[in-house]
Amino acid sequence: MVEMTRLQAVRSVLNTLSDELLVVTTGFLSRDVFCLGDRKENFYMCGSMGNAYPIGIGIALNTPKRNVVVLSGDGAALMSLGSLALGNSLKLPNLRHVIIDNGKYVSTGGQPTCSDGIDFSQFHNTQVINVTSDETASPRITLNPVEMADRFRSCCK
Numbered sequence: 001m002v003e004m005t006r007l008q009a010v011r012s013v014l015n016t017l018s019d020e021l022l023v024v025t026t027g028f029l030s031r032d033v034f035c036l037g038d039r040k041e042n043f044y045m046c047g048s049m050g051n052a053y054p055i056g057i058g059i060a061l062n063t064p065k066r067n068v069v070v071l072s073g074d075g076a077a078l079m080s081l082g083s084l085a086l087g088n089s090l091k092l093p094n095l096r097h098v099i100i101d102n103g104k105y106v107s108t109g110g111q112p113t114c115s116d117g118i119d120f121s122q123f124h125n126t127q128v129i130n131v132t133s134d135e136t137a138s139p140r141i142t143l144n145p146v147e148m149a150d151r152f153r154s155c156c157k
């Protein structure tokens with residue numbers, strides 16, 4: 001098994017992107033993506049844990065000509081299991097889910113999740129990247145939320 005840190009995992013995902021719309025989960029992962037590869041096609045779901053994937057479903061349904069990638073943490077994916085079932089049911093061809101699984105809620109202090117109790121790769125177009133260690137937090141996102149949402153919307157055509 002390839003061992004990656006959280007930032008290496010995030011870089012590996014960003015390296016796969018061209019013009020995809022990217023929805024990123026709350027916490028350190030949004031900060032990491034902002035620092036390593038901010039682009040107008042990125043939507044950072046600051047604050048509302050578990051909502052990145054359901055938002056990704058909505059965007060993929062409404063912009064069928066665009067490919068949508070959702071980047072989640074294991075804790076966020078566990079919080080939103082209903083949406084993973086919906087993803088399995090809809091099987092949207094333009095939606096991809098990448099889950100960075102560190103087995104913890106790292107952004108809030110490293111409390112353990114129960115991600116070892118589920119095989120996320122059973123879900124539609126889902127890739128799991130197991131992370132063996134986490135760097136300290138990237139700096140906070142400096143974008144104004146309205147500005148960020150507006151520039152993202154302008155790409156959703």
Ligand SMILES: Cc1ncc(C[n+]2csc(CCOP(=O)(O)OP(=O)(O)O)c2C)c(N)n1
Nearest residue numbers: 027047049073074075076104105106107108
């Ligand atoms: C509904 C809700 N519950 C709790 C939080 C607090 N919170 C923010 S990030 C986070 C941890 C997220 O864990 P995970 O998705 O595994 O990502 P990681 O931090 O490990 O990268 C928590 C508990 C929140 N923002 N929203």
Ligand SMILES: [Mg+2]
Nearest residue numbers: 073074075104
């Ligand atoms: Mg985690």
